Amino acid sequence: MKIGNLKFDERVNDIIGKIATREMRFPYLVMRRIEDRQSDSTPVYEIFETNRAGDEIQIGAVWERPKRSGDGVVLTGMIDDPSFREPLPIALFGDETNGFDVQWRRERDRDTQGGGFGNRASSGQRQGGFGGRSGGGFSGGSTAGADGGYTGNGRGLDDEVPF
Structure with a gap:
């Protein structure tokens, strides 16, 4: 987009x-x-x-x-x-x-893309990253709960959201 x-x-x-x-x-x-x-x-x-x-x-x-x-x-x-x-x-x-x-x-799930992207290892973990952060990755879906609060969808606020 x-x-x-x-x-x-x-x-x-x-x-x-x-x-x-x-x-x-x-x-x-x-x-x-x-x-x-x-x-x-x-x-x-x-x-x-x-x-x-x-x-x-x-x-x-x-x-x-x-x-x-x-x-x-x-x-x-x-x-x-x-x-x-x-x-x-x-x-x-x-x-x-x-x-x-x-x-x-928005990045799609790993299994549907077939392989690594953006220097990530096969485990889905990013090597290095923006601002020194590592780990995580956005796999789609919302991180907001029904009340609008942050749920994380399995990720912390400091986890990287790689492209």
Whole structure:
């Protein structure tokens, strides 16, 4: 499901764009390539937004992941902030020259997908992760109980929700 787009803007010499869902709206995001990556596990891009005080804060990161077919890479990441109930998993399709479509999707159950995804081992556990978190993974369904309270659906609030 397309939730936004990002494109290089020559006026500001940055990749800028927006993401909007029913509950979230980011009208001006900046995505910057990390030039001095220390390893392959380092994100390729960082995503920033300006907060109410005018400070630019990092709210996301994007990594290159090998495609299942083994031919090329896909860009996947997270938009996250302590004020969110859970991170927003994203994937970017396109390139810096023509721009990126930002996509979101709810991950399906492991058995129906046949194999690992997003650097997860066959056990469903993610290796590494956004913000240093590990374990978990969103397998669909709601984490809200009938009263609207958090039930976790078998996961804690600090567990990663990988794309």
